[in-house]
Structures are given as C-alpha cells and as structure tokens.
Amino acid sequence: MTVDCRHINRRTALALSMVALLPAGTARAQEKRVAVVDWAMLEIALAIGIIPVAATELIQFRLIAVEPDVPESVADLGLRGTPNFEMLRMAAPDIILSSNFYEYRRASLERVAPVFSMTVYEPGTPPYGLAEQVALGLGARLGRSAQAATYVAETATMLGELRMRSASHTERPIFIINIGDARHFRAFGNDSMFGDVAIRLGFTNAWADKSSYSAAAPVGMEALARVPEASVVILGPVPPEAEKVLSKSALWNALPAVKAGRVATLDPVNHFGGLPAARRFARLLTEAPLFSGGDSNG
Template sequence: MAIDRQKPTRRSVLALAASAFAWPAVLSAAPLPRIAVIDWAMLETALAIGVVPVAATELIQFREIAIEPEVPQSVTDLGLRGTPNMELLRIIAPDLILSSNFYEYRRPAFERVAPVFSRTIYETGVPPFDPARDAMLALGQKLGREDAARSYIAALGAEIAVLRERVQTRAHRPVFLISIGDSRHFRAFGGDSMFGDVLTRIGLANAWTGTTSYSATAPVGIEALAAVPDADIVVIGPVPPEARDILPQSPIWNALPAVSQGRVAMLDPIDHFGGLPAARRFVRLLGHAGPFLQENR
C-alpha cells in the first residue's frame, strides 16, 4: 500500500491518532470469540484494534520489551512462545488461536484445541510493513474490527508522513539501526526488519547493506560500525545492563565518529519482531530522539 505523500497538517494527524485509539470504545457490543495468542506481533495487532485475548505468551517479557499496547492483567500467561503450556491452553479452551509462521511447527497441536489464525509478517528478504498491515486488516475483518484496523493504519501512515517531512531538513547521512548484544557486539537491522522498512518510508538510507536473516544480522563486532564513518547510529533497546555500563568507557565505541560527534540515538525497548504497533512506537521514539533530527549542520 502506498503511503499518502500529501503534506499533512498537525490537526489532521492528531485527529487520525485520536480516532485510532477511540475505535474500541465506539464499536458494537457484538460478542467476540475468546482468543489465545502465541505470537507477539499478533498480540500487538489484536490489542491495537481493541481485542483483548483471554491468554497470551511470555507476558512478563512482553510488558518489558514490547511495552505497548498495554496488556490487561486479566490476560492469562501461557508461558514461552516456542513451548506454550498446552494443558493450560486446553483448560482455557479459546475459540481461536492467533499464531504466525514462526510457530507453524506447533500448528497441529494448536488445532486440536481451537482453529488457528496465522499470518506471516517476517520473511528473510521481505520488508514486513505491508505484511503487518495485511495481517491487521485480515484480523479486523475476521473479528468485525475492520474499521478499527483501517483507522489505525491511517493514523500510522500520517505519523510516518510527518516524520518524513521533518527529516527533509536533516543531513542526508545513512543510519545504522542496531541492537546491542554485549559491550563488543551488535546486530544490525536490515530492510527486512520493521525498523529498516520504516526507515526507508521516512526517506532515510540504511547504512547496513549486508545480508540479514529474518530482519537482522548475526552478532558482529562493534568495530564494524566504523565501515561507514558518516552514518548515524540508532540503538534500539533493550540494552543489556552490563553493556550499558561498559559501553561509555569502551575505546572502540568512543572511537566511532557517530559516537564522538554525538550522532547516536538510544531508543527505549521495542519489539524487534512486532507488528504495526511496534512500527508506530519506533516512529514516535525516533521522532523524539533529540540530536538525531537536528537540521543539517
């Protein structure tokens, strides 16, 4: 789906954003199926269109890493995404299970409990924004929340357009999008990550041109960031506590031009394999990243 290139007004963006979050309150009171969710991107998607599941996986970590949308305390935690508690799932007896291609190997077991609604968002080499949008629309259609889905997508498109307008006055430097593994290693997000896809949509170039597997590289040494000295660096949380303490004293880290020149943005945690809500959180956090969006100096 092409993003609308018409210059938005602040009022139009606020109106769209408000409408996206207002939908669940004004939708009909038609009963929804009781849903259990295995995949985090699908959990984000369901919550974003006003559907609260009865159960989902790894909720403690989700609340620490994905952060949003907020998961009500009423949602039962099914344990690990790869090995959910099947006995508990059978006891809960949902009407529908939301999953993804990451857990296709578990599908026969899930289908013995309830029908499975599965969508593929992340594939190697495929930008995930459009698949995430399609997954939201498909889930909205299935659950009678299509208007909410379309409203959310429109609001996100408007927010991307606003950020695209802001970066037009910024120095046209490429950007490394990374997560920190430890004080000596990082993973770079490529064009098949949600962050890399959104970066392109706001008009910036990804400094990482190497291969990726399901959105990111295997861990590589921090010194690899010196290969593109003009690139800015955006660190997407979470950052391990040990690395957060050691990096500021690391000679290799401090020798990087982006670090020495203050061209690093440290973002709060975002779900690395999230859906459109993760994209929206990335847009908002990047837009508040301070020096990153300063005008061309």
C-alpha cells in the first residue's frame, strides 16, 4: 500500500528510514514459535503477519476484539490472567509475548520460554504513541521490522484521512462509555485508546475526571448530564438486561444527549488493544450515522 507521507510523524519516518537501511534478509529473521498472553500484543502480532501457535481467551477475543482474524490453527490457552501452562508447554513456544499487565506471571512464563514484554497502557499516558513503539519493537524482535513500520505508517495515514473526512462532525464533545448496567457506566478517559484516538480525529473528550489505565470506575448515569451539549458514544456489547431497561428508564431518557438523539452505539472494540483496536475504533466512530451525516441511532 502506498504510504501518504503527510501523516507520518518523526518517529514513524525514522523507523521507515531505518528499515530501508537494513541489509537484505535482516527483516526476515528465522521464524519463531510464538505464544501470546496479552491481547494488544496478539493484535499487533497478527497485524504484521505473525501467526502464533497459541494465545489466550480466543473465544472472547473473537467476540470483543474481532480484528484481526485469528486462524483456527492457534491453540487457546484459556484465561489471560491464568493461562493453561500444560497447554502452553505443549505448544513449545520459542518466545512468549506479554505486557506490563502480566508481570506477576513472568517467572512462571519464563520457565516455559523467554518472555518479550512491552507496555501500551500506563496510568495517565495517552497510549497511541506507546502502541506505535510496541508495534515497531515487536517487529524488530520477530523479524518483521518492515511490516511493522509500514503498518504504523498506514495507521497514521488512515487516522489523518478520517480526521479530514469527519471535520464537520466533531464540534461537540463526546462521552465514550461502556455500559455496565441500566444505572452505571465506565467512562473512557484520555489515557484510553478510545480517548486518545478520538482526540486525534478532532473530537473533544467530555470526560474530564481522572481515569486509570483506560476508564473510570463505574459511575452513575446522571454524570452524563454534566456536559449537556455532549454526544454519547457507547462501546458494545450492551448487557441484554441493561438494554431492556434503558429504553424505559426515566433517568436515561431524561439525559440531554438521549433526548436530542445524540447517541451512537458501536460494535465491540478491545478496550486494551494496540494499533488494530485504534483502527477499528476510528473506523466505527467515523462511520456512525451521528458523525457521518446520517440519522442518529440513539
């Protein structure tokens, strides 16, 4: 794919130039058997052409993260926090991809294979730039430097194009939320991938309170009235019981955004994803009728 250099930042440009200087064959290191316990690392690995032998919670990944596709050949290791170590040993990985979320498991994982861990999410830090670094670092570690640099550049280009396309629909601030039940939600702050990407698309995040690693703890629905001019973006899935109650809820229907039809419900996206999650969220957000010139779906 042709890369639009207008949307490439200095870090990406440097990465591309470094790849161009690599000796022939350097970016095609010997293939390794890769296992993955972190979903952001799984997303990025798949995006740059690495098919793991095993990864965690694949049924949920396919439902929540959705993209990229996970081949059926990848073995499911069970829960991210408590992977099946017998299955992991049987997969015989040469390397295990992890993140700061699973450092407490590092010693156990290293008894199986060396661990490569990088950080996308830090409290109070917008994660998009860190996700770029992780993609480049993972590419370098696994012999996919050229693919990683291209993916980083293409993602930056995509966001730049979507920002221009959506410029006339970003005048209102937006709450980006996930609904827990009919009375509570989690708000995604600027240290979430969703908040960071929304800002890069030209939106203003209406949630100004603190969040940690991604989202604020569940708060009451009435908090959505604090910024009455804001629109509300709901990240699916919405619990079925909450969905049934919300349509009849006096509190919900009294919210300014709901009364005005300024609510968009998006398909699921990985809350703790990497650049593939950033791409998916940006595409879903800007394609929502509320932000693309169509009718509201509130």
